[in-house]
Amino acid sequence: MKSDTLLQRHSFIEMDARSRARALLDPDSMRELIGPFDRISSPWLARQGIVAQSDDGVIVAKGTFDGQSAVVLGIEGAFQGGSLGEVGGAKIAGALELAADDNRNGIATRAIILFETGGVRLQEANLGLAAIAEIHAAIVDLRRYQPVIGISAGTVGCFGGMSIAAGLCSYLVLTREARLGLNGPAVIEQEAGIAEYDSRDKPFIWSFTGGQQRFDSHLADALVEDDSAQIRTVLHDFFRRGVPACHRSDQIQGFLARLGEVDAGVQATPAQIRAIYQKGFAA
Amino acid sequence: METMLYEYPAGAPASGRALAGVVGSGDLEVLLEPGVEGLSTVAICTSVDGMGAVWQALLERVLRSDALTAELLPSVRLEINDFGATPGVVRLRIAQAFDQLKQGVQA
Numbered sequence: 001m002k003s004d005t006l007l008q009r010h011s012f013i014e015m016d017a018r019s020r021a022r023a024l025l026d027p028d029s030m031r032e033l034i035g036p037f038d039r040i041s042s043p044w045l046a047r048q049g050i051v052a053q054s055d056d057g058v059i060v061a062k063g064t065f066d067g068q069s070a071v072v073l074g075i076e077g078a079f080q081g082g083s084l085g086e087v088g089g090a091k092i093a094g095a096l097e098l099a100a101d102d103n104r105n106g107i108a109t110r111a112i113i114l115f116e117t118g119g120v121r122l123q124e125a126n127l128g129l130a131a132i133a134e135i136h137a138a139i140v141d142l143r144r145y146q147p148v149i150g151i152s153a154g155t156v157g158c159f160g161g162m163s164i165a166a167g168l169c170s171y172l173v174l175t176r177e178a179r180l181g182l183n184g185p186a187v188i189e190q191e192a193g194i195a196e197y198d199s200r201d202k203p204f205i206w207s208f209t210g211g212q213q214r215f216d217s218h219l220a221d222a223l224v225e226d227d228s229a230q231i232r233t234v235l236h237d238f239f240r241r242g243v244p245a246c247h248r249s250d251q252i253q254g255f256l257a258r259l260g261e262v263d264a265g266v267q268a269t270p271a272q273i274r275a276i277y278q279k280g281f282a283a
Numbered sequence: 284m285e286t287m288l289y290e291y292p293a294g295a296p297a298s299g300r301a302l303a304g305v306v307g308s309g310d311l312e313v314l315l316e317p318g319v320e321g322l323s324t325v326a327i328c329t330s331v332d333g334m335g336a337v338w339q340a341l342l343e344r345v346l347r348s349d350a351l352t353a354e355l356l357p358s359v360r361l362e363i364n365d366f367g368a369t370p371g372v373v374r375l376r377i378a379q380a381f382d383q384l385k386q387g388v389q390a
Contacts, residue, residue: 016305035390036302036312036314036390037300037302037314037316037390046284046328049284050284050330051284051306051328051329051330051364051365051366052306052328052364053305053306053312053364054312054314054362054364057305057306076305076307078305078306078307078308078310079305079306079307080306
């Protein structure tokens, strides 16, 4: 790629979560709810000797997208690996629930979730898990009315319980730099051994969980460049397309059929997974 | 983890709020709000223990007066949540917050 093409782009990955939300919403439409100056931070981190962030690493940005009411929920990947604790989780779940209420009250509100997260915050354990379960339920509720669009741009990617949240989204947008997986590479290596999964082998990791592979395996709906303008265009197209006739996560029989074709006796290859998943998930 | 509190003479209360940085590795979060007339306060929470003297020396240079005009800075209430930032990064983030204040960007 030419360097001037690269310089003309407005990188999405380089921005923090707050700037990403501002870049996606219509210009000057963003206002933040439960912002940093409200100081609703984690009550659990300081007790464990960890410095808390004033917004608990989650940005709730209300505004408009294409002139229609929208909320962007941004997870700050740089703070504690984007982990979800009690406060951050409640901010996302609460905002999604309010968006669903808005829809029931005749105000069509759409949601965009920025996934940069390793999943639950281990220091807040069950509270984080409970919050993530509430997020799952809230996405499933809201997506009946308006598309819920997930974006994972990197560099953290999206893992753990929040990868399930990403899977529940109406549409999922990834960059090549992003990764999507239920278990993080280090966890798989620890549990299955380095012969099975070497977490330090980056090309290997990305070949299985990277954005390109996930898109080619039909687990994501768009693969985009690290370009804010392109991401906005893709969001625009998906919102115009509206709520999918059948969400990916509702195609349970199709997924089970595809999984049944996987031979667990041999080491899987990315090409093999693509070949199986490209058959689609319709039952 | 260590907490510290410092005070500096200042001018009139700042005109608004500003926010810079995140609590990420080697970075810090600076929350700036208007202080009381004549006095700025800095509340620090840092992941690195035993660096009080470095913080004090750095804040002394940054907050005692404007480096260029030698005038008192506006009175602010700074809250710093630090995750192992170097003094250079700390200085940049504080400058960024004051700069936003000057430009009238409301956090």
